[in-house]
Amino acid sequence: MAEEVKLFKTWSSRFSLRVVWAFKIKGIDYESIDEDLSNKSDLLLHYNPVYKKVPVLVHNGNPISESTVILEYIDDTWKQNPLLPEDPVERARQRFWAKFNEENLLPTIWAIFTTEGKDLEEAMAAWVENLKFVEEELKGKKLFGGEKLGVADLVFGWLANLIGIFEEVSGLKIVDERYPLLLTWMQVFSELPVIKETWPPHDKMITKYQALYEKYHPAK
Amino acid sequence: MADSNVKVLGTWASPFVMRVRIALHLKSVGYEYVEENLLEAKSELLLKSNPVHKKVPVLIHGDKPVCESLIIVQYIDEVWTSAPSILPSDPYDRAESRFWAAYVNDKFFPALRRVLISTEEARKVAMAEILEGVVLLEEAFKKLSKGKAFFGGDNLGYVDLAVGSLLAWIKVIEKFTETEALSEAKTPSLAAWADCFSSHAAVKDVFPDVDKLVDFGMKLRAKFSKAATAAAATTTN
Numbered sequence: 001m002a003e004e005v006k007l008f009k010t011w012s013s014r015f016s017l018r019v020v021w022a023f024k025i026k027g028i029d030y031e032s033i034d035e036d037l038s039n040k041s042d043l044l045l046h047y048n049p050v051y052k053k054v055p056v057l058v059h060n061g062n063p064i065s066e067s068t069v070i071l072e073y074i075d076d077t078w079k080q081n082p083l084l085p086e087d088p089v090e091r092a093r094q095r096f097w098a099k100f101n102e103e104n105l106l107p108t109i110w111a112i113f114t115t116e117g118k119d120l121e122e123a124m125a126a127w128v129e130n131l132k133f134v135e136e137e138l139k140g141k142k143l144f145g146g147e148k149l150g151v152a153d154l155v156f157g158w159l160a161n162l163i164g165i166f167e168e169v170s171g172l173k174i175v176d177e178r179y180p181l182l183l184t185w186m187q188v189f190s191e192l193p194v195i196k197e198t199w200p201p202h203d204k205m206i207t208k209y210q211a212l213y214e215k216y217h218p219a220k
Numbered sequence: 221m222a223d224s225n226v227k228v229l230g231t232w233a234s235p236f237v238m239r240v241r242i243a244l245h246l247k248s249v250g251y252e253y254v255e256e257n258l259l260e261a262k263s264e265l266l267l268k269s270n271p272v273h274k275k276v277p278v279l280i281h282g283d284k285p286v287c288e289s290l291i292i293v294q295y296i297d298e299v300w301t302s303a304p305s306i307l308p309s310d311p312y313d314r315a316e317s318r319f320w321a322a323y324v325n326d327k328f329f330p331a332l333r334r335v336l337i338s339t340e341e342a343r344k345v346a347m348a349e350i351l352e353g354v355v356l357l358e359e360a361f362k363k364l365s366k367g368k369a370f371f372g373g374d375n376l377g378y379v380d381l382a383v384g385s386l387l388a389w390i391k392v393i394e395k396f397t398e399t400e401a402l403s404e405a406k407t408p409s410l411a412a413w414a415d416c417f418s419s420h421a422a423v424k425d426v427f428p429d430v431d432k433l434v435d436f437g438m439k440l441r442a443k444f445s446k447a448a449t450a451a452a453a454t455t456t457n
Binding site: 062064065066068069073076077088089091099100133 | 271272284286287288291292294295298299311312314315318319322323356
């Protein structure tokens, strides 16, 4: 039976990449539709009228938006290589840390990237507080998912690629030697076969984020 | 009778705490409720159980704490598997439920909060977002309820808890702004649903008194306005 599995994404979206990883982990074939966010397709706007964003998964005509909602949908629908374990305590733990990434890490990294002076100092202070908790959480674990890759790893995955890019572009040290467990995780995650060749092209990312950085830090 | 194996740390005014309590009531799970005093220092137990956010609600099951209201609701649904199910069983229905609950948390609730604590201009913008939001939720209700009384169909479901827990606060901001957000004219399905929700057996004992909540809301507003003014004063140089 022909199954429609379509993923609306962009070449650089860290949120879309989570869905790509989930498909790779489960061995699911899908059709990729790359969007130009400055000129969104009618289909994208039709499938995600509330947010008008990527990623959007369309499965047999049914659209699903919001990357963490999509990840749970994928896990509910395709049972092989589960992204969440059976144990409710463990499921709650990974969901908690996924939420922490979305609501704490991501806004803070954006503040670090886009601000200067006192605002940057405050953002860095918040970031340090956040990383302390993340480092603590990794104690005794190989991955955020424990022994196996889990939803939490996919949600944190952006760190393994974007921190290096942000550091190169901004000249700031964002994850330093105070966080050995996190640094190790970033390396281990990047080396995993399902992750290894999925990063967007490095040069293209540097160009993109260099331009963005200059927009927020105009030369005086 | 309280089951000493399950504790909920909460406050009477918190919609997030309400979600957790309704979920436990739906599953007929007894629990000990511990009211944190919002005006005093946070308890040792709270700080120990939720060291990252130091917030309520926290569910403590045995010795394991679970934090974040919607995560707790899912936990409750997964541990106590007797009917009724809070999340639907079909994966696509589940995804829709998760999407709308996330919308409430990520967009609707922050707008509610901004209406309460902002100065006039920002408040108008936030109220406009609320009025757009209820239209979206009216459409979502029609789709998810499939003609039944609740977002969850015949029974209270995930989205009912996500949205319904905010009803008392919606009433507070309606009074504050002298604007109707939910009405029979503009949001007939939601208006009818709101009555069904607030009178449901699992809800009515934890639905806060709106007048009491208005008083509390005004105190919160004063507290955050002062903080905002103080912050502005220290950053103008």
